[in-house]
Amino acid sequence: MWQKSLDHQNLSEEEEKRALAKAPSLRFRFILAGVLVIGIIAGLAINLIFDYSQKLADLSYDRLLRSALLQIDENVSLIRNEVSIDIPWSAFATLAQADEDRVFYKVESLEQGFITGYQDLNSTPPKPPVLDQIQFYNQEYSGELVRFAWLERSLTDPETSQTVRIVLGQTRLSREAMSTAVTQRAVEVVVFIALVALTLIAIGSHLVLQPLHRIERALEERAMGDLTPLDINTPKETHHLKVAINHFMARLQTNLEQLENYTADAAHQLRTPLASLKALAENARDNTSADSSSPQAQQQALENIVKQCDALSQTVTLLLNQAVVSHRLQTHRLEPTSLLEPIRASCRAQAVTALHQGVQLSLDCDLSDAVVLGDSFSIQQMMQNLIENAVRYSSLGMNNATEVIVQVSEFERFYRIRVIDYGNGIPDIEKSRVFERFYRGRYDIAGSGVGLAMVKDIVDHHSARIEILDTYPKGTTFQVDFAKFMFDEDTV
Numbered sequence: 001m002w003q004k005s006l007d008h009q010n011l012s013e014e015e016e017k018r019a020l021a022k023a024p025s026l027r028f029r030f031i032l033a034g035v036l037v038i039g040i041i042a043g044l045a046i047n048l049i050f051d052y053s054q055k056l057a058d059l060s061y062d063r064l065l066r067s068a069l070l071q072i073d074e075n076v077s078l079i080r081n082e083v084s085i086d087i088p089w090s091a092f093a094t095l096a097q098a099d100e101d102r103v104f105y106k107v108e109s110l111e112q113g114f115i116t117g118y119q120d121l122n123s124t125p126p127k128p129p130v131l132d133q134i135q136f137y138n139q140e141y142s143g144e145l146v147r148f149a150w151l152e153r154s155l156t157d158p159e160t161s162q163t164v165r166i167v168l169g170q171t172r173l174s175r176e177a178m179s180t181a182v183t184q185r186a187v188e189v190v191v192f193i194a195l196v197a198l199t200l201i202a203i204g205s206h207l208v209l210q211p212l213h214r215i216e217r218a219l220e221e222r223a224m225g226d227l228t229p230l231d232i233n234t235p236k237e238t239h240h241l242k243v244a245i246n247h248f249m250a251r252l253q254t255n256l257e258q259l260e261n262y263t264a265d266a267a268h269q270l271r272t273p274l275a276s277l278k279a280l281a282e283n284a285r286d287n288t289s290a291d292s293s294s295p296q297a298q299q300q301a302l303e304n305i306v307k308q309c310d311a312l313s314q315t316v317t318l319l320l321n322q323a324v325v326s327h328r329l330q331t332h333r334l335e336p337t338s339l340l341e342p343i344r345a346s347c348r349a350q351a352v353t354a355l356h357q358g359v360q361l362s363l364d365c366d367l368s369d370a371v372v373l374g375d376s377f378s379i380q381q382m383m384q385n386l387i388e389n390a391v392r393y394s395s396l397g398m399n400n401a402t403e404v405i406v407q408v409s410e411f412e413r414f415y416r417i418r419v420i421d422y423g424n425g426i427p428d429i430e431k432s433r434v435f436e437r438f439y440r441g442r443y444d445i446a447g448s449g450v451g452l453a454m455v456k457d458i459v460d461h462h463s464a465r466i467e468i469l470d471t472y473p474k475g476t477t478f479q480v481d482f483a484k485f486m487f488d489e490d491t492v
Contacts, residue, residue, distance in 0.1 A: 027205045034201035042194045046187055053182035057175040061098065061147070062136050068094045069134065069149045069168045076107065076164055078155040083109045083164055085116060098174035104141060110163040123167050125150045131163075144171050211238040215245070227253040281305060332375055334462065336485045339370040339415055340408065342380035346387055347406055354391045354404065361387065365408040370415045372482045374462045382458040383417075385451035386478050390421035394475070414481045422475040431468045 071091040077084050085107055095103050106117035125135040125148075135150045146169040155162050211234045218232055229246040283301060347363045354361040383406075390404040407418040426434060435456040459466045459480060469477040 027209060030205045030208070031198075031201055034205075035198060038194050038197050038201075042190050045190050046183075049186040049190070050179075050183050053179040053186070054175075056182060057179040058136070058147070060178065061170070061175050062149070064094050064097060065136070065147065065149045065168060065170055066134060068092070069151055069166060072105070072107070072166055072168065073151060073153070076155065076166070078157050078160070078162060081157075081160045083107075083112055083115055083155065083162055087116065095170055098170065100173045100177075101171040102144075104146065104167075104169040106165075106167045108165050110165065112162060115164075117167075121167060121169070123148050123150070123169065138172070139169075141169060146170065147172055147175065211235055212241075215242060219245075227256070334373045334375060336371050337374050337376045337379075339372045339374070339379065339417075339482060340365065340367060342376050343383050343406065343408060343417065346380050346383035349384065350387045350391065354387075357391055358402070359391045359394050360403040361391065361406070362403060363406045363408075365406075367408060367410055367415075370408065370410065371485045372415065372462075373485045374482070378458045378461070382455050382480075383419075385455050386419040386480075389451060390419050390423075390476070390478070394421040394423040414483050417480045417482070419478045420471055420475065421477075422471055425470060425474050426468060426476050434468065 068091040071088050071094070072085070075086045075088055087105075092103060095101070104118050104121055106119070106121040106123075107115045108117075109115060121141065123139055123141065125137050127135060129135075129150075129152050132153045133151075137148055137150070138145055139148055140146070148167060148169040150165075150167050152163060152165045155164055214232055215230065215234070215238070218230055227249040229249065230242050232242070234242050343365070344363065347361060351361050387404065387406065394402045394404055402422050404422075405418075405420040407416075407420065409416045409418075435452050456466065462482065464483070465481045467479045469479055471477045
């Protein structure tokens with residue numbers, strides 16, 4: 001036995017390790033989410049840095065290009081109706097600061113035509129030309145991407161006027177080198193910041209999960225059977241988890257108490273009939289062995305044994321039903337169900353038994369349907385116990401026949417069930433105790449003292465209301481009100 005338990009424990013540990021290996025990691029997800037977020041932010045930052053470095057390089061070198069273009073423009077003049085230009089070497093000296101780049105230029109007159117520069121340089125700006133306004137743009141020329149500055153202005157003298165166009169271009173090697181240097185330095189900073197952020201996320205994930213580890217340790221260090229609420233300080237994010245665990249342990253404690261009560265009920269209910277059955281059997285045995293035993297005495301002894309067996313069978317059935325009802329109330333959700341079906345089933349099941357005890361059982365109901373939020377099996381057990389109780393305390397024998405009436409009526413917001421008997425009734429002083437477990441008003445009538453306690457549990461679970469009223473001229477009426485189930489027209 002010990003070896004089998006040890007093997008089972010080792011197997012459970014191996015299964016737990018396999019389950020742990022397959023289980024997703026909350027810390028890994030937290031770090032992965034951080035990596036994704038930081039990666040997206042870093043990607044956007046690098047893209048913005050690249051665009052900014054391009055614009056910064058263009059802004060810096062466009063100033064040089066503008067300066068050179070204006071120097072060329074200052075040396076353009078109109079002499080004797082002809083455009084004259086003297087290219088200043090200072091303009092090219094300005095552009096020579098980018099020693100790896102080549103320079104292209106062209107000066108032409110719309111009226112006179114080509115004047116100087118690269119004659120095949122036919123570059124036009126993407127935007128419509130505006131006089132005296134410099135435009136910068138990129139365009140392919142001589143197999144390279146060139147940055148152009150374009151200017152068009154009018155030359156006038158007293159006799160004529162002409163429009164001069166100046167196009168000055170420079171390759172982008174220095175610009176690209178500057179942009180690359182700025183981008184590389186910025187990317188290094190972004191990557192460093194991202195690595196620091198990821199390190200902080202890894203450390204932060206450990207700190208964030210510390211409350212969960214504290215809850216885990218608090219549960220593992222507890223003694224077996226300790227279901228008291230957790231009393232540790234936790235952040236708001238894990239407070240609801242702690243509350244849920246406490247609620248779960250409270251429900252588990254309630255279940256254990258109910259199991260203990262059920263075990264006590266079973267022991268209490270079975271001990272007495274078993275002892276009585278044993279005594280009857282021993283008495284029958286002693287009478288059988290005696291010479292004075294008569295067939296009538298033997299028959300009476302056997303009848304007593306059969307009755308006691310029936311009582312024991314009823315007790316076992318009641319305990320089993322109580323266990324099923326307790327389980328259903330804890331595990332099954334209340335659903336829309338017909339209230340009439342369990343009532344009719346209970347009346348049919350108890351009708352014959354009632355007749356054997358001299359009680360006429362009748363159902364007074366004019367409703368075609370009655371829907372409540374509940375559990376059909378539990379409601380049927382409730383009705384069965386109420387009817388059994390009414391029949392038991394109304395039974396006076398066939399010569400003094402009485403009746404038990406089950407009434408079902410409808411009101412605006414609820415359905416009312418009445419179980420009416422005409423027995424001796426319940427004194428007012430005892431009405432507040434009839435729902436206590438094991439309480440019995442009369443010990444000369446067979447009973448367990450558990451049925452009405454189960455009825456109260458079922459009524460409370462269904463948020464119903466039960467009252468004990470007096471029947472006129474004598475007897476007892478158990479009245480139960482169930483709230484109607486209101487259909488939502490928007491979801492039907």
